[in-house]
Amino acid sequence: MAQQRSRPSSGYWYAPEPDRERGLNVLNALRDYRSAETAMRRRTRESMGMNETDMLAVRFLLQAEQAGERIGPKDLGTKLGISSASTTTLIDRLVASGHARREDHPTDRRALVIRPTTGSDAEVRATLGGMHARMMAVAASLSDGDARAVIDFLTRMREVLDQDEHQIPPAGTSSGAAEGTGPSV
């Protein structure tokens, strides 16, 4: 934390002007990044004609395939947090759209193995490979100190998000905190 000077007794903090200004700028940048990433995901999803669940499923399948694992409908449904029934229809969609196929499990004749097609791999690589390379270039171009600052900041923000259990705020600070940079409800 950094409320050095003047902490007027209130227990709650009032960031000094320069700090507050800086904080707003940082949070704005974070929010803008978040918006851009969300928009990118939507574009990608639409360009592949899929919904969010299908997208996550394909990604999971590709990751598992690359790691040499073989996963079935049950694993997929569990990972995505959907019911087994929804998993069945999800796989139907992926098979119909040519992004995956069903194979028999080698030993357990009850089970299946779901495998991504080479097409889906190429498709994802085509839509995201260049972008990821460019993100990597930006990240790698940071100086040691800047990289540490960024990582530390992101880590601390993540801790705030993880820790938060929806407590009641002081209230009465009505229009001071939530304007503009609000964490997008």
Next chain:
Amino acid sequence: MAQQRSRPSSGYWYAPEPDRERGLNVLNALRDYRSAETAMRRRTRESMGMNETDMLAVRFLLQAEQAGERIGPKDLGTKLGISSASTTTLIDRLVASGHARREDHPTDRRALVIRPTTGSDAEVRATLGGMHARMMAVAASLSDGDARAVIDFLTRMREVLDQDEHQIPPAGTSSGAAEGTGPSV
């Protein structure tokens, strides 16, 4: 990925190993933050018993209210990118759940004005106020230099996301790029 050493003259990053390591750490931190934020949004949404669209609608209503603007179903639907029919049922839901009410437009008798209830304002404040204050504290605690580094990094990442129009990547970099830090498809 990371076509390492032996890229002289290119003006692009020189000593790859440390840079690549740093880049991976940065992108991992970014991805972890993103995951935490997504999870937080899901928690908040579920604790309020709403879906994503309703959430965005309430946020938009509260922002507009605070800015002294009065918005109608048309504005809401446009902002959220849904049809006028969906907007009607959305407002029905918000009214039924007590988060908004319909008022007549003061001059245009065709139009309505949708206003958030004081209850929804308090609810959002209760679920997010404390968290936002803590995020602000973290952001304000950054040194001037660190804040600039963070903002610059986020801005450049956003530019990558915005600029990208899904080009075909070099391909053949097969299994290097998508591991671990992949931009979550």
Next chain:
DNA sequence: CCCTCACTACCAGATGGTCTAGCATTGCGC
């Protein structure tokens, strides 16, 4: 051996949020 219980994937019916198409009311330019 076979009986039972667990597991795996699937099917059937219901629900919720979205869509397109069309309609009633009102505003506004000519």
Next chain:
DNA sequence: GCGCAATGCTAGACCATCTGGTAGTGAGGG
């Protein structure tokens, strides 16, 4: 005053999800 645009709503359909139930298979105990 008339015709066109705009606003919000209704009707009917679609799609992804859910719950509950079912057939086939695996594994272990009488």
